[in-house]
Structures are given as structure tokens and as C-alpha cells.
Amino acid sequence: xxxxxxxxxxxxxxxxxxxxxxxxxxxxxxxxxxxxxxxxxxxxxxxxxxxxxxxxxxxxxxxxxxxxxxxxx
Numbered sequence: 001x002x003x004x005x006x007x008x009x010x011x012x013x014x015x016x017x018x019x020x021x022x023x024x025x026x027x028x029x030x031x032x033x034x035x036x037x038x039x040x041x042x043x044x045x046x047x048x049x050x051x052x053x054x055x056x057x058x059x060x061x062x063x064x065x066x067x068x069x070x071x072x073x
Contacts, residue, residue, distance in 0.1 A: 025049050026057040033058075 029047035032038050033054075038046070044054045 021049055021053050021057075023057075026054060029054050030058060030061065 025047045026049055029043045029049050032043035032046055033040055036043075040051055040054065044051050047054075
């Protein structure tokens, strides 16, 4: 019964899931990490992003450096 309720919401344009991480925060963490002596954990804590999210962004950035200007994660 519950799954039917959820399906009805998608037909009305509602989608679920976790909100995307702000790319500006990820970019700030990347700049801190690459241009200072901070560790990844310290750069992530300062920028307010998770390490796993940061490393996913960093891998995507290394594949395509233009990705910093659009939503990736």
C-alpha cells in the first residue's frame, strides 16, 4: 500500500533523494587541498563537505576540469 502512495507522488512531479552538494563548497575544498598544506579531511571540514563527496568530485574534476562550473554530485 505504501509503495502506491510513493508512485503517485512521482506522477505529480515530486522526486525524492538527497539534495546535491553545493559545487562552490566542493571547489573551495579543492582549492584548499591543492594550494595549501591542509589534509583532505581538514580542507573538507573547513569547506563543510564530506570526504567521500569531495573525492568523488575530485575524480570527476580530474577527468573533466570544466566540471567545476556545473553541478556534478
